Amino acid sequence: CGDPSAVQECSRVHGPLIWTWAKKFTDSTYAAEAATLEILSDIRDSAKNYDAANCSEITYVKQICIRRLMGVTAG
Numbered sequence: 001c002g003d004p005s006a007v008q009e010c011s012r013v014h015g016p017l018i019w020t021w022a023k024k025f026t027d028s029t030y031a032a033e034a035a036t037l038e039i040l041s042d043i044r045d046s047a048k049n050y051d052a053a054n055c056s057e058i059t060y061v062k063q064i065c066i067r068r069l070m071g072v073t074a075g
Contacts, residue, residue, distance in 0.1 A: 007044050014061050015040070025069040039068045 018039050022032040042064050050060050 006047070007040070010043055011040055014043070014058075017058075018061070018065055021065050021069060035069060039065050042068055 015036070019032065019036050022035040022039070023029075026032045026035055043061060046064065050057070055063075
């Protein structure tokens with residue numbers, strides 16, 4: 001929520017896992033890169049809704065990944 005280093009930290013911590021999932025569910029490096037950037041943007045945009053009482057951070061990230069990647073593979 002307003003921390004300028006949060007996006008960079010999220011990318012550092014979760015980026016490799018997001019990239020792995022994106023590579024698995026897309027058909028090219030370009031599509032995986034685009035999906036990874038979209039997922040990181042989705043995480044940034046929805047971070048204010050995250051509540052640690054409801055789920056872990058990695059579960060929250062995974063939910064966003066699944067939603068985005070389902071859209072990529074369906075479209």
